[in-house]
Amino acid sequence: MTKPLNSQASQFWRLSADALCTRLGCSLQGLTGAEAAERLGRFGPNSDAPPRIEGAMRAILRRLLEPLSLILLVAGLVSMLTGDDIGGLIIVLILAGSIGLDTIQEGHAVRAAEILRRSVALKAEVKRDGAFREIDVEQVVPGDLLRVRAGDIIPADALLLESTAFTAGEAALTGEPYPVPKRAGGVTDPDDSSNALFRGAVAQTGEAIALAVRTGGNTVFGAAAAALAETQARSPFERDLREFGLVVARATLALVLIVLTIRVVFGREILDSLLFAVALAVGLTPELLPMITTVTLSRGALRMAGRKVIVKRLAAIHDLGAMTVLCTDKTGTLTSAEITLAKSINAAGKDEPRAAQLGAIAASLGGDRGSLDAALTAGRVDAAQGWRLAGQQAFDFSRRLGSVLATGPEGTLLIVKGAPEAVLALCTMDECAREAAMARVRELASEGLRTVAIASRAWRGPLREVETDDETDLAFEGLCAFADPPKPTAAAAIARLAASGVRLKILSGDDPVVVKRLAGLVGHNPERVLSGAEIAELSDEALAVRVRTTDAFGRLAPDQKSRIVKALQAGGEVVGFLGDGINDAPALKAADVGLSVDGATGVAQAAADMILLASDLEVVADGVEEGRRTFANILKYVRMGASSNFGNMLSMAAASIALPFLPMLPTQILLNNLLYDLSELGIPFDRVSAQVTAQPQVWSMSRLVRFAAIMGPLSSVFDALTFVALLMLFKASPGEFRTAWFVESMATQILVIFIIRTNGRPWRNRPDPALAASSLTALLAAMVLPFTPLGAWFGFVAPPPIMMAGVALLVVVYLACAELLKPFAIRSGRKD
Numbered sequence: 001m002t003k004p005l006n007s008q009a010s011q012f013w014r015l016s017a018d019a020l021c022t023r024l025g026c027s028l029q030g031l032t033g034a035e036a037a038e039r040l041g042r043f044g045p046n047s048d049a050p051p052r053i054e055g056a057m058r059a060i061l062r063r064l065l066e067p068l069s070l071i072l073l074v075a076g077l078v079s080m081l082t083g084d085d086i087g088g089l090i091i092v093l094i095l096a097g098s099i100g101l102d103t104i105q106e107g108h109a110v111r112a113a114e115i116l117r118r119s120v121a122l123k124a125e126v127k128r129d130g131a132f133r134e135i136d137v138e139q140v141v142p143g144d145l146l147r148v149r150a151g152d153i154i155p156a157d158a159l160l161l162e163s164t165a166f167t168a169g170e171a172a173l174t175g176e177p178y179p180v181p182k183r184a185g186g187v188t189d190p191d192d193s194s195n196a197l198f199r200g201a202v203a204q205t206g207e208a209i210a211l212a213v214r215t216g217g218n219t220v221f222g223a224a225a226a227a228l229a230e231t232q233a234r235s236p237f238e239r240d241l242r243e244f245g246l247v248v249a250r251a252t253l254a255l256v257l258i259v260l261t262i263r264v265v266f267g268r269e270i271l272d273s274l275l276f277a278v279a280l281a282v283g284l285t286p287e288l289l290p291m292i293t294t295v296t297l298s299r300g301a302l303r304m305a306g307r308k309v310i311v312k313r314l315a316a317i318h319d320l321g322a323m324t325v326l327c328t329d330k331t332g333t334l335t336s337a338e339i340t341l342a343k344s345i346n347a348a349g350k351d352e353p354r355a356a357q358l359g360a361i362a363a364s365l366g367g368d369r370g371s372l373d374a375a376l377t378a379g380r381v382d383a384a385q386g387w388r389l390a391g392q393q394a395f396d397f398s399r400r401l402g403s404v405l406a407t408g409p410e411g412t413l414l415i416v417k418g419a420p421e422a423v424l425a426l427c428t429m430d431e432c433a434r435e436a437a438m439a440r441v442r443e444l445a446s447e448g449l450r451t452v453a454i455a456s457r458a459w460r461g462p463l464r465e466v467e468t469d470d471e472t473d474l475a476f477e478g479l480c481a482f483a484d485p486p487k488p489t490a491a492a493a494i495a496r497l498a499a500s501g502v503r504l505k506i507l508s509g510d511d512p513v514v515v516k517r518l519a520g521l522v523g524h525n526p527e528r529v530l531s532g533a534e535i536a537e538l539s540d541e542a543l544a545v546r547v548r549t550t551d552a553f554g555r556l557a558p559d560q561k562s563r564i565v566k567a568l569q570a571g572g573e574v575v576g577f578l579g580d581g582i583n584d585a586p587a588l589k590a591a592d593v594g595l596s597v598d599g600a601t602g603v604a605q606a607a608a609d610m611i612l613l614a615s616d617l618e619v620v621a622d623g624v625e626e627g628r629r630t631f632a633n634i635l636k637y638v639r640m641g642a643s644s645n646f647g648n649m650l651s652m653a654a655a656s657i658a659l660p661f662l663p664m665l666p667t668q669i670l671l672n673n674l675l676y677d678l679s680e681l682g683i684p685f686d687r688v689s690a691q692v693t694a695q696p697q698v699w700s701m702s703r704l705v706r707f708a709a710i711m712g713p714l715s716s717v718f719d720a721l722t723f724v725a726l727l728m729l730f731k732a733s734p735g736e737f738r739t740a741w742f743v744e745s746m747a748t749q750i751l752v753i754f755i756i757r758t759n760g761r762p763w764r765n766r767p768d769p770a771l772a773a774s775s776l777t778a779l780l781a782a783m784v785l786p787f788t789p790l791g792a793w794f795g796f797v798a799p800p801p802i803m804m805a806g807v808a809l810l811v812v813v814y815l816a817c818a819e820l821l822k823p824f825a826i827r828s829g830r831k832d
Contacts, residue, residue: 012213013159013196016186020159020213026143028161028211030127039141046140046156046215060099070249124155126212144212148203157219158197158210160184165395166206168197179204179371181400204371223558223586236574236592237318237631241293243701244638259653266657293634296684300630307622308613310598316609318634319593320576321627321697323502325568326620327561327587328578330508330515333597333617334522335484339371340378342449343481347433349440355454355478357383362415362454366392366404372452375482384408393466401426405459405466412459416471420479423453427476440479448517449481490522493617500624501695505551505568507561507577507587512554519552526552535560543567561587574696578612578620580604595620628693633683635697636757639707640680640749647715654716655723661734663723665795668742672749672782679750679778682771686757689765710825711756711818715748718814725806735797739786740807742796746782747811750775755818759826762819 012020021027031039064073076092124137127145137155140146146158154168160182167179180194187195197210200221216222256277263273294314301311311317328334344356356376360383363373377383387408395402401418416423420441424434441451455474494504504524508515512529519526532555535543544567553564561577565587568575577584577591581604588594588607596608605611612619655663664672722744726732732740753775758765767775786796799807 011193012157013193014187015159017159017161017211020211021143024143024211024213026211028145030130030145031141031143032129036126036128036139036141036144039143040139043141043218044216045138047138064099125149125152140212140215142212142215146197146210146212148197148208148210150203150205150207152203154197154199154201154203155215156197156199156212157214157221158212160195160197160208160210162209164206164208166208167204169202169204170198182208220558236322237315240701244704247701255650255653259656262657296630296633299684300626304610304623304626307626308619309623309626310611310613311609312611313609316593317627318631318697319574319627320595320610320623321625321629321631321693322574323576323593323624323627324696325503325505325573326497326576326578327505327507327565327568327591328617329581329584330506330510330518331484331581333578333580334490334506334518335486338484339375339482340485341375341480342483342485343444344478345440345481346478347429347437347476349436352478356480358413358415358456358477359417359452359454359480360384361387361406361408362402362404362417365389365406366394366402372450372482376480390463391465393468393471399468401471403466403471405463407463412463413456414459414466414470414474416455416474417452417480420451420453423455423474424476426471427455427474429476433476437476437479444479444481446513446517448514449483452480452482454478454480486518486521487616489616489618493621494522494524496621497617497624500621500693502576502624503551505547505553505564507553507556507564507579509556510554512552515552515554524551526550528552529554532556532560535563540567540570544570547571558584558586562590565590576620578617595623625693628697629688631697632688632692633686636686636753637680637683638704639711639756640753647712647719650712651716651719651723655719659723662738664738664742664745667794668738668796671785671794672742672745675746675778675782676749678781679753679775680771682768682774683757685770686768687765689758689760692759707825710821714814714817714821715752718748718810718817719745722807722810725810726803730800730803730806732799732803733797735795736799736803739791739796740799740803743783743786743804744807744811746779747807748814750779750782751811751815752818755815755822759822 015023017028026035064070073092076089080089080092123134124140125132125134125147126140127133127147128135132147140155142156144156145161146154146156148154148166160166161184163183166182168182170180182194182197185195187193197208198221199215199219214222260273260277264270297314297317300317301314304311304317341356343351344353346352346354357380359376360380363376364380364384365387366389384406387406389404390407390412391405393403395418399418400422401416403414403416405412405414407413416426420438424437427434429437437453441453444451454477456477457474497504506515506519506524506526509532512531516526516529519529528550529552530546530550531553535553535556538546540563543563547564547567548571553560556564561579561584565575565577569590569592574593575591576593576595577587578595578597579585579588580597584596584604585607588596588604593610594608595610595612596604597612598614610623612623652663652669719741722741726737726740730736730740753771754762754767757767757771766772785791785794787798791798
């Protein structure tokens with residue numbers, strides 16, 4: 001019995017062929033060319049709407065309209081209009097480079113439509129004007145009579161009318177790893193779709209005639225593929241970055257307007273006040289953030305490529321690190337998706353290879369070349385050596401068994417294999433023995449194993465073709481049990497993800513019994529498995545409650561997988577989804593980060609944000625670690641800007657109001673900002689401690705605000721102390737004041753990088769050489785420049801040595817205080 005692929009209302013396979021023909025207005029003799037043309041115009045081509053592909057200019061414009069990008073663009077343009085051509089050009093170039101890199105990296109999505117087109121059949125065989133002929137698959141219409149043979153990709157959802165030993169591989173649609181037997185005839189069980197074919201499935205054995213009922217976007221395949229055309233919501237990282245940009249924009253605008261208004265009210269020079277306000281705005285703007293973000297994410301993408309992960313959407317790297325729940329399909333991700341022979345059991349229930357040996361002989365001489373026969377012959381290339389096929393009765397799905405007549409070392413044997421209940425009925429055994437055998441079948445099924453029974457008898461009489469009447473008086477040889485075994489690395493990877501704070505949930509289209517058994521084998525051990533039928537009875541609100549405590553789901557339809565993802569997101573989880581089938585596309589699109597694998601269906605790859613070159617959870621665990629490392633470096637820059645940089649600009653704004661002269665000239669502010677930005681160019685390459693990557697990384701504005709509320713005022717306090725010391729103790733002139741404070745400002749902003757970059761002691765977690773080089777080079781330039789002839793161009797005046805010694809002392813005390821207060825700022829953030 002196969003699993004439901006759609007809602008009860010759409011289960012066309014519960015109707016008879018005559019009823020469907022009446023509904024479709026066709027006959028079982030096929031369509032004429034004229035009828036097909038009319039239906040093609042009415043129903044449309046048998047294809048899917050191409051995914052909405054964003055052009056390069058639209059992608060650039062979308063990124064440019066982000067709050068942070070607009071702030072940078074305005075700051076750069078205003079800087080150039082007020083005479084600072086170099087500073088303004090640098091800001092604009094940084095912004096352009098960041099947007100360009102981001103757009104190029106995400107340009108892979110342009111190929112989604114072609115991937116989708118190649119993932120379905122290009123030709124189909126239909127009966128038109130009384131004869132079967134090949135047509136383009138796009139021209140198949142409801143009412144067409146289809147002929148499907150082994151190896152064909154089924155072109156439409158259809159009702160089976162005739163079949164000969166026909167099986168279909170529906171793993172990409174349902175997650176079911178075993179071939180699904182298909183046979184014509186009515187069904188009563190709503191879960192039984194054995195008389196229906198579905199677009200995108202692959203015919204594995206036999207031949208079938210079917211009536212096309214649904215085409216294009218109305219098929220199960222089409223409903224899943226439609227997810228590609230939906231506009232994807234902003235990812236957690238994109239939402240956080242946008243929110244941060246809005247906060248910075250509001251803070252910058254408010255501070256600039258306040259400073260400008262107060263200075264004008266107090267009668268200060270309007271032009272000087274305007275230039276100072278513009279410089280202040282540029283100083284407050286984290287213009288390197290887009291570049292730091294893009295370079296860090298791009299470097300993360302390169303590192304992840306080395307770990308067998310191809311990144312299609314850069315922001316997904318952060319989202320992978322922030323992930324708190326990973327939903328994964330079963331087949332091909334937790335399991336190998338290769339059917340293997342797990343056990344060979346004799347009639348007494350003992351392990352013995354006899355049943356498997358006879359099954360391998362039958363499979364080699366007259367098998368249907370399906371996955372079960374392949375598992376029987378795997379590793380037994382010489383199973384039929386010395387044996388010759390003398391006759392056979394092909395596997396019949398109505399009888400659920402088949403037989404071969406073979407001559408060899410044991411003489412002439414009739415070997416019968418098939419469904420246990422069908423084979424046991426033909427064996428010479430008492431009812432007690434038959435019931436014991438079926439009990440073993442049920443026991444194996446509870447372990448997630450599928451069984452095939454083997455029986456035989458010595459052949460009497462001349463060699464000839466086997467007839468069904470010959471399949472009597474058989475000796476029951478035993479059972480062959482098959483499994484889709486878990487991957488050897490699955491258990492360790494699940495434990496590693498759990499240790500990293502990522503909870504695993506299994507979302508499968510397979511039977512709940514099989515799902516529960518597999519979960520136990522990989523160390524997951526869920527208390528129960530929630531089925532698709534149960535989920536169908538739950539509202540979205542009720543489902544959001546159930547998913548908190550349920551870690552395994554079975555018999556799921558594609559839309560139910562995406563419902564579970566959305567229910568988890570409604571509970572505040574950052575959700576990743578790993579899947580490789582057509583049925584996984586909606587969930588991949590709905591998840592915060594969609595993960596597919598190399599070799600997955602084209603629809604799944606197109607819907608995913610990342611593609612794993614190895615279908616292994618260990619690769620996901622590696623990617624999570626890399627995502628957290630990448631985000632940690634981005635957060636360092638944000639923390640620095642939210643503490644010392646913002647504190648210094650706040651101090652500058654207050655001083656510009658309180659002092660009779662500008663505390664720093666506009667050109668000096670822009671130079672300060674430029675050197676500070678240069679000092680942080682090494683952040684994307686910095687080391688990250690294991691402690692930071694141990695748990696999901698979440699960018700919380702409240703955490704940043706609290707961090708800035710402690711570290712920012714600390715910077716402002718020492719700026720105030722510097723002002724007092726320069727004016728009261730050293731009696732500094734305006735030129736000396738500006739120079740000394742410039743040096744103090746640069747020293748505190750740059751050196752505190754080494755403190756803020758790590759949660760631990762800076763001497764225990766040393767920075768990467770690239771960060772050390774960029775920071776110390778910028779600091780050296782800031783220390784030397786005021787004492788060179790070039791310093792006069794910026795309005796610097798060399799202060800006396802005693803004044804510089806006092807500034808150095810304040811810097812040392814500030815750094816010590818920053819190190820002492822840092823744990824409180826970080827601990828405050830962790831409570832969020």
